[in-house]
Amino acid sequence: MGKRIMTGSFVALITPFKEDGSPDTEGFGRLIEFQAAHGTSAVLIMGSTGEVSLLSREERHRIITETVTFKKHGLPLFYGCTANNTQETIAMVQYAARAGADGAVVTVPSYIYAPVDAALQYFLEVADASPIPIGIYNNPIRVGTDLPPEAILRLADHPNIVIDKEAMARPGQIAQILAAGKEMSLMCCDSPNLGLVPAVMSLGGHGTANMTGNIAPAEMATISKPWISFEDAVNFREAYLRILPLIQFTYSRVNPVPVKSLARVLGLPAGRLRRPYLNMTGSALRTGLDIVKRLGLAQQYGYHIHEDWIGEDEPVASATVPAPTGSCFIR
Numbered sequence: 001m002g003k004r005i006m007t008g009s010f011v012a013l014i015t016p017f018k019e020d021g022s023p024d025t026e027g028f029g030r031l032i033e034f035q036a037a038h039g040t041s042a043v044l045i046m047g048s049t050g051e052v053s054l055l056s057r058e059e060r061h062r063i064i065t066e067t068v069t070f071k072k073h074g075l076p077l078f079y080g081c082t083a084n085n086t087q088e089t090i091a092m093v094q095y096a097a098r099a100g101a102d103g104a105v106v107t108v109p110s111y112i113y114a115p116v117d118a119a120l121q122y123f124l125e126v127a128d129a130s131p132i133p134i135g136i137y138n139n140p141i142r143v144g145t146d147l148p149p150e151a152i153l154r155l156a157d158h159p160n161i162v163i164d165k166e167a168m169a170r171p172g173q174i175a176q177i178l179a180a181g182k183e184m185s186l187m188c189c190d191s192p193n194l195g196l197v198p199a200v201m202s203l204g205g206h207g208t209a210n211m212t213g214n215i216a217p218a219e220m221a222t223i224s225k226p227w228i229s230f231e232d233a234v235n236f237r238e239a240y241l242r243i244l245p246l247i248q249f250t251y252s253r254v255n256p257v258p259v260k261s262l263a264r265v266l267g268l269p270a271g272r273l274r275r276p277y278l279n280m281t282g283s284a285l286r287t288g289l290d291i292v293k294r295l296g297l298a299q300q301y302g303y304h305i306h307e308d309w310i311g312e313d314e315p316v317a318s319a320t321v322p323a324p325t326g327s328c329f330i331r
Contacts, residue, residue, distance in 0.1 A: 003162050004133070006076070006185045007206045008041030009224035010163075011213035012049035014260045015063070017271030023059055025066045027269025031214075032070045032077075034268070038301075039221030040213060044105055046080040048142060049211040049256040053110070054274040057083075061095060068100040076102035078135060084109050086122050090129045097131040104130065105165070107137040113144035120151050127160040135163030135209075139189075142167075149176040156182035163187060165209040171199035178203050190220070192247050201227060201236055211259050212243070212250045215266070216297055219243045246295065249288045253280065262288040267304035282313030 013035070016027030028045070035043055045067055046052040046060060055063070064079055071077055081092040081104040093104045106126055108119045127134045136155055140146035146168055147155075155161050156177075166174065167189040174196065177186055188196035190210035197208055206226055213220035222239040225232055250259045257273060261280035264270035266289075273279050280288075289310065292298055298305060 003159070003183050005183070005206060006042055006163060006187075007224075007226050009039065009207060009213050009217065009221040010042045010044060010078075010165075010187060010209040011035055011040045011217060011220065012044040012047040012209060012211045014211075014214055014256055014263055014270055015046065015050040015052075015055070016269040017274065019271070021271075021274065023055075023063050024269055024271060025063075027271070028063070028067045029070045030269050032067070032072065032075070034301075035213070035217055036072045036075045038217035040075065040217050041207065041221070041224070042076045042078060042102075044078045044080060044209065047105060047137075048080075048139075049214070049259065050080065051256065051260075051274050051277070052080045052082070054277070057092075060092065064096050064099045064101060071100070071102075078103040078105050080105050082106045082109060086125055089122075089126055093126060093130045093132070093134070101132055103133040103135060103162070105135040105137055105163070107139050108143045108145045110143050116145065116147060116151055119145045119147060120154060123155055123161070124158060127155075127158045130160050132160075133162040134158075134160050135165060136161060137165045137167070137209075139165075139167040149173045152177055153180050153182060156180070156184040163209075165189065166196060166200075167191065167194060169194045169196075171196060174199050174205065175203055178205065187224075190223075190247055191251050192244060193251060197223065197240065202233070211255060212247045214259050214263055214268070215250070215292065216243055216246055216295075216301075218300075242295065245291045246288070246297075249291055252284070252287075258285075258288060261285055262292070265289055265306050265309050266292065266298070266301075267306060278314070281311040284313075285310050 016024035018024045079096045079101050083089040108114045138147045163185045165187050185206040187207050187209045188200045190208050207224035227233050
């Protein structure tokens with residue numbers, strides 16, 4: 001039996017928090033309903049957009065257990081299951097599988113800067129131990145390990161690895177992977193700085209794994225539709241160029257600060273970012289709201305805007321920072 005090739009818009013959800021700072025289960029339900037109503041193909045819960053590194057293991061377990069109850073036909077729920085080592089990642093994947101998850105997305109554990117051969121072995125061990133489909137995330141900016149096309153193609157041969165999400169900056173790598181014709185869905189993050197979205201879709205990629213879909217899910221669904229006809233290409237171009245200012249805004253600071261701050265002001269279940277993240281405020285946040293208004297998204301999605309939550313510009317702290325010395329400096 002062949003792999004299920006996923007296509008379309010794979011939205012990485014924000015994690016909604018209550019006023020007391022705990023995860024908001026009801027809010028998750030509303031966000032999943034919102035995505036299902038606007039053409040999203042799959043949802044990732046507890047990716048980097050979901051502040052996963054700031055959640056405790058107990059919170060992650062509870063989020064998995066409680067959100068699987070919101071499953072909808074045709075909208076698979078994947079969960080970010082990366083932990084700080086191989087065995088803990090396997091344990092999180094297996095917990096998600098027992099709870100009823102449709103799949104898991106994993107990346108290399110952060111901060112260790114794993115060499116490619118070690119990263120390859122890590123992904124294979126996780127996939128071997130997983131009862132559910134696995135998506136791998138090649139995200140060198142966040143984790144310091146950059147998988148070359150040869151490593152991706154090796155992973156594509158594993159029967160449990162069904163998605164490759166790319167967040168590196170080499171469109172040529174996209175071409176090499178797609179040219180190999182492997183049975184695996186190739187997607188990319190929607191960062192405009194990496195410039196991968198046009199390359200992925202024009203070369204025959206399967207979609208995008210994005211965060212801008214938290215705000216504009218229908219537009220991201222259009223952008224993420226594989227090209228079957230000339231009309232698909234035209235629709236992509238029109239939608240991509242139209243929504244590009246919003247995509248640029250959502251990547252204007254570290255993910256998920258802009259997208260979650262804007263979601264909160266638009267009345268979506270969001271809550272405040274978990275510390276040490278700070279919510280975007282003032283003129284920077286108003287830029288995002290102005291884009292939403294200009295594109296007509298507030299009316300289109302029925303957003304209830306809380307302009308009084310934008311606040312004032314935060315004062316910029318100044319300090320004299322000594323030049324880094326020694327081997328502990330990490331760029």
